[in-house]
Amino acid sequence: MGAPLRVLIIDDNEAIRMILTDMLAALGHQVVAEAESAEDAQKAYARHKPDLVTLDLSLSVVGGGDGLTVLKAIQGIDSRAKVIIVSGNAQNKVKAAVEAAGASAFVAKPIGEAEFAAAVAKAIAS
Numbered sequence: 001m002g003a004p005l006r007v008l009i010i011d012d013n014e015a016i017r018m019i020l021t022d023m024l025a026a027l028g029h030q031v032v033a034e035a036e037s038a039e040d041a042q043k044a045y046a047r048h049k050p051d052l053v054t055l056d057l058s059l060s061v062v063g064g065g066d067g068l069t070v071l072k073a074i075q076g077i078d079s080r081a082k083v084i085i086v087s088g089n090a091q092n093k094v095k096a097a098v099e100a101a102g103a104s105a106f107v108a109k110p111i112g113e114a115e116f117a118a119a120v121a122k123a124i125a126s
Helices: 014-026 038-048 067-077 092-100 113-125
Strands: 006-010 030-035 052-056 083-087 105-108
Touching: 006 014, 006 038, 014 030, 014 113, 030 038, 038 067, 052 067, 052 113, 067 083, 067 092, 083 092, 083 113, 092 105, 105 113
Parallel strands: 006 030, 006 052, 052 083, 083 105
Antiparallel strands: none
């Protein structure tokens, strides 16, 4: 494994953020920031410039947009951003939209450790 990645977790569910933090730590990576809303996510990305982002597709609308909106905003800050989309909706059309939008990988909720590790490896390689 290479150097530990610095990761930003974007999810409006605290339990999911905790699960992802634990999974990332088990893989040897460090969570540098967390965000619950689209607005906070963009600020956190600009401030921390993480190596990897995990992004919930269904963020609370109250926070200023959904996951695809945040993905586009992050890509506007850094066109080479590595973003893993995390979603409870694993329909093929959703996966296709995420891929077309430029995400590095997709992980379905509930999140399996092996599936998540594979998504991290795919994102790093992309």
